[in-house]
Amino acid sequence: MPEQNAGLDTLPRFVVDRSSPVPLYFQVAQHLEDSINSGALPTGTLLQNEVDLAASLGLSRPTMRRAMQHLVDKGLVVRRRGIGTRVVHPKLRRPLELTSLYDDLARAGREPTTRVLSFEHVEAGAGVAENLGVAEGSTVVEVVRLRSAGGSPIAKMTNYLPESIVSFTEDDLATHGLYELVRQQGVALHSATQTLGARTATAAEARLLEEPRGAALVTATRTTYDDHGTAVEFGTHIYASSRYTFEINLLT
Amino acid sequence: MPEQNAGLDTLPRFVVDRSSPVPLYFQVAQHLEDSINSGALPTGTLLQNEVDLAASLGLSRPTMRRAMQHLVDKGLVVRRRGIGTRVVHPKLRRPLELTSLYDDLARAGREPTTRVLSFEHVEAGAGVAENLGVAEGSTVVEVVRLRSAGGSPIAKMTNYLPESIVSFTEDDLATHGLYELVRQQGVALHSATQTLGARTATAAEARLLEEPRGAALVTATRTTYDDHGTAVEFGTHIYASSRYTFEINLLT
DNA sequence: CAGTGGTCTAGACCACACC
């Protein structure tokens, strides 16, 4: 007699749509994820075994396994041989995504606004050229933005992009995240490296971010690469530490 | 005529060991990873298609696919339908691991040293109790450490652990990372949430970290969970921002 | 012992990219 068992009530009501272009494993994973997030499958729940689940959904076991593995990759469940599949701490969602500050704030319902402080074509200095992988002195687009939420400034963001991939306008940047715009141009973002640190604000920075003189700022530099290992974007950012912190989830 | 093609030279020499307990897909993935890291399969190389690779290794296609997917998850290759599998930027390894500051410094060859400032059993306050998921007032172990590298202090780390999982000693902490010790006791670390921010140093903190008065510090709070979603460790740390920054790699 | 997930096979059909 298992201590807890679920999926018996919620899952048989669910049927996959075989005419949908959405893969079956993904439909199942999505439904399980929704059930976990909605509380229908609370933390600690032991799911039905994959063989029975596959049978009750009319799927093969490999397809069911793939759905399960998807949830493992997201950190929502843990699987143990001889034991079963257990729902873990629901707080640990969204382990690794390349999100922008704009998306983060929007998701938190904080109504982000962006003011573009400058948008111009400049010659790449040594630092920018090295991080972006372009020749020093070549032309790149420099974007400086002030992002606010709830009327208070959060961050000053300075980004450099190769001229060739910028076809959006200054207006687009006021209402969309930078990554969103880059992705819409067909660039497949692959990975990014980010360095976080801290330093005290200069007088101008303190004024801009409405922080006291000498306040501690979070600093971030990020380089984003596409599928070919080509740098797509390099940015140096400062954040008002009294109003923003970085949340990072890690899976072992 | 493909622009670049590989696997023809290196892979047929490789044979899987079917008597090994190491899964076949892992043996293959490991060999490919080694080939990539050694430069035998340089950046941009287009691998053989998975069907041929499977055949030449005497494996089924699903097994070969699994090896490939393993490399995709590690960020080493990119797969595109209709195109093939391509080796990407070798600089972007080790996307996301749960590492400790000790491990990070040791890997960088900076000879970390640790001084245990205190090691005692205390009653959990409200904040610690909530983050650790224990009752307020229950006994937990508090560890305060000063980590240095190259003779200079880097961070002051304050950790709280449930009393039950601490069987190591103060001496162990001077020469090993906290995660290493926890893992050695059979605890399966699953995931962690970390929050990074910044603030100015107090007078005592500045003195301890050998930073100027009012210096900006990086602050980090981290909660680590095991497979059961139980909190294993909660810590609040401060870092001398002039000597340490956080490197983070993200995969989209 | 029975039950669980972990691995592996040998096929099949489909969607997409390039020529």
Place this chain on the structure above:
DNA sequence: GTGTGGTCTAGACCACTGT
């Protein structure tokens, strides 16, 4: 078209857990 990876099936055997 031809070739690529993406999805799916219906089995099989093994390793580990708990009774």
